[in-house]
Amino acid sequence: MRICIIGGGVAGLSSALFLQKHLGSRISGIIKILERKPVQELIGNTSSINVGIWSTALNAINSLENGTILRQLESKGKYVTEVGYRNPLGQWLATSRLSEKLYTSKHNVTRQPSLLFLQENDLKSTLLNSVQSYQSSIEILTENIDEQSIELIQEEYDVVLGCDGPESVVRKSAFNNSKFAALKPKPYVVFRGNSYLAQHLAFQTWGYDSYMRFAYVPTRSGSVWFATIAKDLIGDINSGSSSMIKSNLMDAFSSWHAPVVDLIDATPSSSILVEQAFGLDYEAASVILAENKNVTLIGDAGHCCDPVLAQGFTVAIEDAAQLAYHLRHVEPNDIVGALRTYEKSRKSRIQSLWTTTALVTHLAHLPWPLGNLRDVSLQLTPDAVK
CATH class of the missing domain: 3.30.9.30 (D-Amino Acid Oxidase; Chain A, domain 2)
Structure with a gap:
């Protein structure tokens, strides 16, 4: 299976790691990550602003490299334990307690959600270091991709992942001039x-x-x-x-x-x-890609999340893990079908998240x-x- 990932951010790096985990020797050649910035600039231009990762994504990360990546992230971040909503006068409207650590299915405890905050550059550098340790099977190339080159890439590879953020060139190419293409x-x-x-x-x-x-x-x-x-x-x-x-x-x-x-x-x-x-247009975003496309979207390329709810990176990591899971046993003649199955599996989660976001925003x-x-x-x- 020939795989090309467009975008070397958290979505792209996570996708490469989960694909390496689930597919391994089934990958033909090297997973290519095409990123417009040189590798040395991937971290240097990244924000030091702290970002949140929820337990749905942390559990997926914990499955990588026997939990090593998660432990590295935990050593650089801090779990949020108590949260609440207030009004402008400072009155508390609601409070809640989150888990002070990540509890997996192995723990015989009642699990509350976990939320880890760490600097964005620490998150990305940890994922990048892990990707670079697979230098024989994952390669990051500097290349400025436009809509015309996406069509050529589709012909060259079996799977093309759009991990290139809100302004996704892959989304614009795959959906052409549909209302889902534009932010x-x-x-x-x-x-x-x-x-x-x-x-x-x-x-x-x-x-x-x-x-x-x-x-x-x-x-x-x-x-x-x-x-x-x-x-x-x-x-x-x-x-x-x-x-x-x-x-x-x-x-x-x-x-x-x-x-x-x-x-x-x-x-x-x-x-x-x-x-x-x-x-992105809520109704248009629920559309499944055309049946003959060997392309799918990961993270903000397919669904822009409210930044105040700490969901963007969480959803990108969830997407990456789910996609790799759906491709793990697929036959070469059913790759496109597996991509459509992945998209359908994420549809209810994303729509539920958007509904919740719309309610909270309202x-x-x-x-x-x-x-x-x-x-x-x-x-x-x-x-x-x-």
Whole structure:
């Protein structure tokens, strides 16, 4: 089986590792990873912002190399144990406790979800080091792929994986001019930053309209925070200086509970990441690729997740593990069928995730007085129901 992976990020590196695990000698030649950046720049240009990985993906990673990769990630990160939702006044609407470690099926305990936070560059460097240890069976090549070259790659390889992120060239080529090919801008901007300030309990605060949310998570070296706000409240993120954008963000959240403004203030302006939020068409994204395509999409190339819910890398790793599982025993004449089976197996999970995301986003952005009604309702709801 000849395999080509487009994209050398977390989705692409994870795919290579899971394919190596499940297919091994069934792979014809070397798994090729085509990445537009040279290998030495894959980590150097990666953000030091902390990112979250949920237990659904951690369990999959634990199956690689006898758990070595997971232990390396755990040594660089920190599990989030207590989380909660708040309103802008600081009142707690709901709280929950997560597992302080990853419990697998081997543990005879009641398993709560686990959430590991670590720096994005640590996640990627760990996966990259593992991939490079398979230098006889996995190769990373620097190549700038366009839509025309995708068609040639499809002819050369049995399986082509689009792991090239939200702006996926593979998706645009595979779906041509369908409405699934193009990203749709959302009405808010996303901010992310690392702060040296830290407190024990992670929280996400829901505002009242204006698409305002703020999330905070303690990390091994301090904390990471995420914020969203309507585009018209923050100004042009492409023309203003980083210090001006930070000042505008602090002004927008100035009436919110502590330590929201303090967290932003303790973050250097130049290190705050700012990006327009995008998504894919929900209905179009449920479409299965044409039956004759030997291409499928992994991670953000196929489904852009809400960055505030720490789902993007989790879903990419889940995708990679599931795809390799579906290809492990496939016959050469049924590869395309196996890809379609994989896509169908992920459909319910992705749609469920998007439905949950849409619900949380809607609840988080309710205008006054509906937002106040939301707060009161959650505060009166028994913890067992929440």
